[in-house]
Amino acid sequence: MENNHRFPLLLSSFWIKIIAFLTMTVDHIGVMFDVTPLRYIGRLALPLFCFLAAEGVMHTKNFKKYALRLGIMASVISLILVATETIPFLAELNLGLRNEGIIFLDLLLGAVAVYCLVNKRWYIKLLAILPLAYGVASFIATAFDDCGCYGQVLWFPYFLRTQYGWFGIALVIGFYLAHLLARLFFKLQSNTSGIDADTYKGTRTERIAVNIISALILAVLTLLYFLVHNIMEQYIYVRVIYHVQLLSIISGAFILLYSGARGYNKKWFQYGSYLYYPLHLAIIAAIAAIVFSI
Numbered sequence: 001m002e003n004n005h006r007f008p009l010l011l012s013s014f015w016i017k018i019i020a021f022l023t024m025t026v027d028h029i030g031v032m033f034d035v036t037p038l039r040y041i042g043r044l045a046l047p048l049f050c051f052l053a054a055e056g057v058m059h060t061k062n063f064k065k066y067a068l069r070l071g072i073m074a075s076v077i078s079l080i081l082v083a084t085e086t087i088p089f090l091a092e093l094n095l096g097l098r099n100e101g102i103i104f105l106d107l108l109l110g111a112v113a114v115y116c117l118v119n120k121r122w123y124i125k126l127l128a129i130l131p132l133a134y135g136v137a138s139f140i141a142t143a144f145d146d147c148g149c150y151g152q153v154l155w156f157p158y159f160l161r162t163q164y165g166w167f168g169i170a171l172v173i174g175f176y177l178a179h180l181l182a183r184l185f186f187k188l189q190s191n192t193s194g195i196d197a198d199t200y201k202g203t204r205t206e207r208i209a210v211n212i213i214s215a216l217i218l219a220v221l222t223l224l225y226f227l228v229h230n231i232m233e234q235y236i237y238v239r240v241i242y243h244v245q246l247l248s249i250i251s252g253a254f255i256l257l258y259s260g261a262r263g264y265n266k267k268w269f270q271y272g273s274y275l276y277y278p279l280h281l282a283i284i285a286a287i288a289a290i291v292f293s294i
Contacts (some may be wrong), residue, residue, distance in 0.1 A: 009207060011254060012263025013052060017273065019254055020048035027281055031100070034290040043247035044254075046103075047218050050168055051255055053107045054175035067111060073274050074104035078159045079279060084107040101142065101163030105275070109134055109162065110172025117176060132169050139165025140175040143232060167225045167245075182209040207260045215252035222248045 011019075027042020029035070081102070109131035116128040124205045141156035142165060162168060185198045186209070200206045226246050 008258035009204065009211075009257060011257045012261040013055065014263030014265065014269075016052060016254060016258060020045050020052070021273075021276060022198055023048070023251075025284075028281060028284055032284050033291075035042040040244050040247055043245055044251040046106075046164060046168055046252060047222075047248050047251040049103070049107060049174050050110060050171035050215065051258075053111050054114055054172045054290040057111045057172075058118070058176065058179070063115055067108060067115075067187055069274055070104050070108040070111060073277065074102050074108055076278055077104055080281070081159045094165040099212055101138070101161045102159075103164075103168070106135070106162045106164055106168030106277045107158075107172065110169040113169060113173050119175070128173065130172070131237055132166055135162050135164075135166035135169040139167075155264075167221065170221050171218065175214050178210050178213040178217055181213050182206060185209060185213075207258070211256045211258055214255050216257065218252045219249050223244055 019067075023041055023043075024045035030042060032037030056066060057063065108274050113128040113131040116124050116126075119125060137156060138161040141153045142158075142161055145153045145158070181219060184199075186206070190196070200209075222245060226243070229243065229245075
């Protein structure tokens with residue numbers, strides 16, 4: 001009998017998303033008002049959104065619609081970035097969004113990579129490397145832009161870059177691989193226990209295993225991200241905010257509590273979740289404009 005008190009699974013996708021929204025909003029307030037401690041809290045948002053993206057691809061009934069929504073939002077944010085650079089009164093505010101990238105592009109590319117990996121044809125699986133390569137190229141372009149020592153990077157426009165380079169895409173892929181590793185674990189265990197690995201499929205025990213492996217993958221990739229920046233810092237300038245990305249590991253605590261249930265998912269909330277991103281940015285930017293003009 002499973003012990004529900006020892007390892008409670010309390011959070012549905014709805015609550016994971018709410019936590020991600022809250023920490024993301026705090027992060028963006030930190031960006032607009034240049035309050036670094038708020039950005040520390042914001043480090044928890046990305047892994048949660050990537051985790052939901054991986055789960056979304058695996059459970060969606062229509063990947064094309066799912067990808068289309070992410071693509072539309074990526075396009076909207078790209079236009080916003082261009083607007084903040086070209087519209088005079090927005091450019092004067094100096095909101096500092098130029099090199100922030102497009103988080104929906106991270107999620108879209110990660111989702112596409114997982115979609116390729118889920119495909120049964122091996123040559124489609126190999127295509128999963130392309131989204132990751134795009135993220136690496138975006139990472140390099142942003143790093144050289146931050147450096148400024150080689151001039152402005154023109155070969156990869158700022159309005160087409162991911163927000164976290166390769167990191168977000170790798171997280172989405174990693175969270176998908178957690179499911180495969182959990183199945184492999186139960187298969188290996190069945191060789192000694194005699195219990196059929198399929199017995200665990202869809203059970204609470206499997207969910208716990210996936211959550212634990214996901215949290216471990218998050219820790220490994222976050223440490224790798226940190227180490228890459230430390231190595232690059234010896235040759236080119238890297239933004240200080242990347243050094244606190246290690247705090248992303250804390251979001252693993254929420255992943256450990258994920259129940260696998262969808263939770264509240266009305267239509268207004270589904271579409272509102274996408275609209276929240278540009279709307280909350282606009283509100284924070286408007287407040288910042290008022291405050292800085294006083």
